[in-house]
Amino acid sequence: MTQHSTLGVAVVGTGRMGADHVRRLDEVVSGARVTAVVDIDGDRAKGAARGIAGCTAYTDAAAAMAAPDVDAVLIASPGPAHEEALLAALAHDLPVLCEKPLTPDAAAALRVMEAEARLGHRRVQVGFMRRYDAEYLRLKALLDGGGLGRPLMLHCRHRNVATPPGFTEQMMINDSVVHEIDAARWLLGEEITAVTVLRPRPSGGAPEGLGDPQLVLLETAGGAVVDVEIFVNCGFGYQVSCEAVGERGAARLGDAHGLYVTAAGRWGGEIAQDYVVRFEDAYDRQVRRWVDAARRGETEGPGVWDGYAAAAVCEAGVRAQATGARVAVELAARPALYGG
Amino acid sequence: MTQHSTLGVAVVGTGRMGADHVRRLDEVVSGARVTAVVDIDGDRAKGAARGIAGCTAYTDAAAAMAAPDVDAVLIASPGPAHEEALLAALAHDLPVLCEKPLTPDAAAALRVMEAEARLGHRRVQVGFMRRYDAEYLRLKALLDGGGLGRPLMLHCRHRNVATPPGFTEQMMINDSVVHEIDAARWLLGEEITAVTVLRPRPSGGAPEGLGDPQLVLLETAGGAVVDVEIFVNCGFGYQVSCEAVGERGAARLGDAHGLYVTAAGRWGGEIAQDYVVRFEDAYDRQVRRWVDAARRGETEGPGVWDGYAAAAVCEAGVRAQATGARVAVELAARPALYGG
Amino acid sequence: MTQHSTLGVAVVGTGRMGADHVRRLDEVVSGARVTAVVDIDGDRAKGAARGIAGCTAYTDAAAAMAAPDVDAVLIASPGPAHEEALLAALAHDLPVLCEKPLTPDAAAALRVMEAEARLGHRRVQVGFMRRYDAEYLRLKALLDGGGLGRPLMLHCRHRNVATPPGFTEQMMINDSVVHEIDAARWLLGEEITAVTVLRPRPSGGAPEGLGDPQLVLLETAGGAVVDVEIFVNCGFGYQVSCEAVGERGAARLGDAHGLYVTAAGRWGGEIAQDYVVRFEDAYDRQVRRWVDAARRGETEGPGVWDGYAAAAVCEAGVRAQATGARVAVELAARPALYGG
Amino acid sequence: MTQHSTLGVAVVGTGRMGADHVRRLDEVVSGARVTAVVDIDGDRAKGAARGIAGCTAYTDAAAAMAAPDVDAVLIASPGPAHEEALLAALAHDLPVLCEKPLTPDAAAALRVMEAEARLGHRRVQVGFMRRYDAEYLRLKALLDGGGLGRPLMLHCRHRNVATPPGFTEQMMINDSVVHEIDAARWLLGEEITAVTVLRPRPSGGAPEGLGDPQLVLLETAGGAVVDVEIFVNCGFGYQVSCEAVGERGAARLGDAHGLYVTAAGRWGGEIAQDYVVRFEDAYDRQVRRWVDAARRGETEGPGVWDGYAAAAVCEAGVRAQATGARVAVELAARPALYGG
Missing domain, CATH: 3.40.50.720 (NAD(P)-binding Rossmann-like Domain)
Known part of the structure; x- marks a missing residue:
């Protein structure tokens, strides 16, 4: 070839x-x-x-x-x-x-x-x-370039308009938060070592039995803390944001922007309704x-190591979600092929 | 006392x-x-x-x-x-x-x-x-401090929801644009020497016979150019903005802000409906x-000199509005009491 | 009188x-x-x-x-x-x-x-x-008016440029987070029932021995969850923000705004350096x-009940900070004078 | 094929x-x-x-x-x-x-x-x-959908960091403003009938002899008015913005956005330095x-009609620039192939 x-x-x-x-x-x-x-x-x-x-x-x-x-x-x-x-x-x-x-x-x-x-x-x-989104790439470059000093925390929001029938609480971790899990590992360059899940009162807009939204807390090997709001029935749009807080500054991605309209007593614009539009x-x-x-x-x-690590954190997350306790993440030894 | x-x-x-x-x-x-x-x-x-x-x-x-x-x-x-x-x-x-x-x-x-x-x-x-609005004061300080280099242009917008009965085209100059006339003189520290008025097609939302909106162009003694959109029946809110363009940068005041709401498919917030709210x-x-x-x-x-100069520019502006021509502003000699 | x-x-x-x-x-x-x-x-x-x-x-x-x-x-x-x-x-x-x-x-x-x-x-x-800040008042009115549906979470940031000598970890709760504690009680109209504190690695910009920043988690009687980033040596400015997440939308206060400057390759503006400026x-x-x-x-x-409740939550917070555990808040019965 | x-x-x-x-x-x-x-x-x-x-x-x-x-x-x-x-x-x-x-x-x-x-x-x-930029496409859709009512004015900014050697005033019209000329014709769906050029004092950052910036005023067959700031040595970045003002609202494209950084006393972000980045x-x-x-x-x-019309407007613009007068645009009859 x-x-x-x-x-x-x-x-x-x-x-x-x-x-x-x-x-x-x-x-x-x-x-x-x-x-x-x-x-x-x-x-x-x-x-x-x-x-x-x-x-x-x-x-x-x-x-x-x-x-x-x-x-x-x-x-x-x-x-x-x-x-x-x-x-x-x-x-x-x-x-x-x-x-x-x-x-x-x-x-x-x-x-x-x-x-x-x-x-x-x-x-x-x-x-x-x-990892291929323009804003995430810019944030990664900013962190790697030291522009914010050493990163200490990430504040993440992950909101979907509504869930399809059959969507379970475990899927909130495995299908949705898994993106933040990978993004956090990648942005911070550290493995996640523990997961805790807080469960606010469920939204009236969520299907019966689905504890939505939740607040997922991740801790990393180097001591960074990540909080993730996962809200899969927020009703108003698809919204993903991430604020990295470093020793010398903070940077946030995911603010809606685009055409700035002033009409009918309001300023602002439209929110994407779908990840296909947001991440096309x-x-x-x-x-x-x-x-x-x-x-x-x-x-x-x-690569495969990243897929494995995400799966291991998700398993801990689902357990944390079910028990209310802080659950440690146990990873296998990292093979040399993946920089271990 | x-x-x-x-x-x-x-x-x-x-x-x-x-x-x-x-x-x-x-x-x-x-x-x-x-x-x-x-x-x-x-x-x-x-x-x-x-x-x-x-x-x-x-x-x-x-x-x-x-x-x-x-x-x-x-x-x-x-x-x-x-x-x-x-x-x-x-x-x-x-x-x-x-x-x-x-x-x-x-x-x-x-x-x-x-x-x-x-x-x-x-x-x-x-x-x-x-001259007492916090944002105008900050812009004035930025210009006077040389942060943008020498100012070359101002782009101004002045929008009202609607006019009361009896509002005339002359009042668009004398009651509304007069604020931009004073602000331009103050921000630039220069007298206005000529006025031209362009008249787009009138909005269907304007009362019969009122040529609304208009674009008012001011020239200053030092060669700066100011454009003012005056739109007194814009329908959607009260909005005053001003962008100063200098040799090294630009600064804009008047963007609506405040609470940033995401709901019902839109991001943004409310616009003030009234100058009383905006300039309280x-x-x-x-x-x-x-x-x-x-x-x-x-x-x-x-002071009185500023009131006089504004009146003289308004007189030229009303003539420019009526004739479509560029009208020069003639000012009396500035008395010593007012720094003449 | x-x-x-x-x-x-x-x-x-x-x-x-x-x-x-x-x-x-x-x-x-x-x-x-x-x-x-x-x-x-x-x-x-x-x-x-x-x-x-x-x-x-x-x-x-x-x-x-x-x-x-x-x-x-x-x-x-x-x-x-x-x-x-x-x-x-x-x-x-x-x-x-x-x-x-x-x-x-x-x-x-x-x-x-x-x-x-x-x-x-x-x-x-x-x-x-x-409670007297214009943006907080607007957020309170939005929540009370039901514009976001029932509130489920608050995401708060509280950042100071630097701490004076002698500033202790307990003061991070008692002097700083106490504002979020009261704001949360007031905005949500509910008492706080438990506090947990997560401690990321300390910033290199914090004084030796001060675990700064921290993430404080509050739970309310009605099941809302509040996360507060407290970072008292962030170095770059004074920043207080609060995002309320409700069943139908979210609203954020505290975004820096004011003069929007484009110069030297950057857009944006200045951040207040001090609570005196921000909350004047x-x-x-x-x-x-x-x-x-x-x-x-x-x-x-x-009133006094609010002062008492804040003190009780702070006491729990300081204990949570020291132990790493979730600490329940015990309140006395509310006297009739205070709506008990 | x-x-x-x-x-x-x-x-x-x-x-x-x-x-x-x-x-x-x-x-x-x-x-x-x-x-x-x-x-x-x-x-x-x-x-x-x-x-x-x-x-x-x-x-x-x-x-x-x-x-x-x-x-x-x-x-x-x-x-x-x-x-x-x-x-x-x-x-x-x-x-x-x-x-x-x-x-x-x-x-x-x-x-x-x-x-x-x-x-x-x-x-x-x-x-x-x-015409293929996402924001322009959204603005065009908004205007065509009637979301702002009938468009009355466009306010355009076109700023470049600096000009290469040999850049002339005519090129400000022919190479730069030509984009706004086409965008205005396309967004408004009307031909341009007259051009006027105002010349503020030149920026000290412009090469000797180049009257930079300028304010170009376009009038359309249907009575809309377009103002274009052209500033090809603004020094700070590449910036293209356009605000359409309609009978019921206004919409602006081109605000810089992306990563929102708070650091070193400022909020904001980076401005593109080049049209290649902005319009990639x-x-x-x-x-x-x-x-x-x-x-x-x-x-x-x-198509060819659009290329022709832009060339005719540019010719009028260069004449207006040289004379200071309002210059009418004369177009040939529009052939049937181009919807004439």
């Missing part, structure tokens, strides 16, 4: 997220094309492949990965299916972009880590797309960077 | 503005009390005096000024009545705070200037209250400074 | 805060004058009285309160001296404005409460001046409201 | 802008590849082609357009070379994206218009990239839309 060859990508899973990635690879990101789509629902796979020249529909991920026109794999299937697809991709030594969570639990993540370690080089990038650029940039690196034969960005 | 004696004030005119000043002197500003109210409508005068201990109602301003418990005069009667009241106050050598306009026309202002010049010291402060602090500070100075036997702030 | 008589005030304590109140009563607030100043340091008392007509210097608070020209008492002495001055003022049935803390400990506050209860009517207002209007308004009420023979605003 | 074939693009001109477009087509925009680069400097052409698989270097634009692997032409050569390249591309009936200005003068633009009219269908898109997304989106349309055999966006 030379610099300018086109990367043939197999997209595993063609639900909302998978279909969006198919569109992205087809229309937005240069240097790649979708040569295979995989879904256990064969009709859905065929529907996703339709209209894309040279794209084959599969029901079996391993079969797709064996195809000669598949150079890389994007996994967007449900979390429980990730481990099998990841192991298959690693068996073929293919670069992978795996939507978060890497795996639903830390034990499975460890097995993937072992498989990659046996390979001896990184092949998996995990889809923590906030980050998704595009994430896939572009992954494609660029894969074409160079490299793997960058958040 | 020692430092701590209380200033007895006669308030001339008890309409909306006069009544508000009575309340301010009675309840808000320390060191002064209202000892006389004057209104040609005797019943209104009596109504205003009622409930204020030691306050006498008059229908004749000169009689009030002759009273022994009147140490100072606040003129809030209609503009055409100002000249007579000013001359009477100067005849008694009393400190005056005169609501703008000083006089409706430049010729009358010149006569007041002569009377004060004969007195040989300043006694009149004109009610250009923006400026009115308070203006009167407080005037009282403080009067108790020390001094007169500060915008 | 009729509506328009002037209130004679004895100011007890003439340190920084007391001197500032003397100036405020003398120059800013109408309807009152300083007729007595009290300081155990007689020279300092005399210095404070100098230049104020009709003001007598005392070294004994009780003597001042017995003077015929003293109608009301403003206590600004150090906290340990408050109880004695409060009891003396109550013995004379005089209206009191007492700087926070009401008393340094809850037990003393209970004794003051008993004295006021014996009197049978309220006479003491406690100096929680944030709130201090003025607080004293004005107290004077107005006292002239009407009434007492309003935060 | 089917939906999914790749568009072969010849890039004419390989200076800063041309090289940037080569990179964009190669790395960012999917569905296209650079098959030819043209520069009269053969070495520069070869340098630009190097490293791009299947890309040929030419010194003659017509030769490139005759090549079988060239499906479309992107013109980024200096303005005086545009007419010849445009006529060649139209002779081959190739879709063109032509950097602004379409041509340096209105007469040449008319000749291009005639050539396209003879073809009978649109083939040329002009590079007014602001707009350039990407512009080229992507052009490629997408070309692959469908269509031409969209600003």
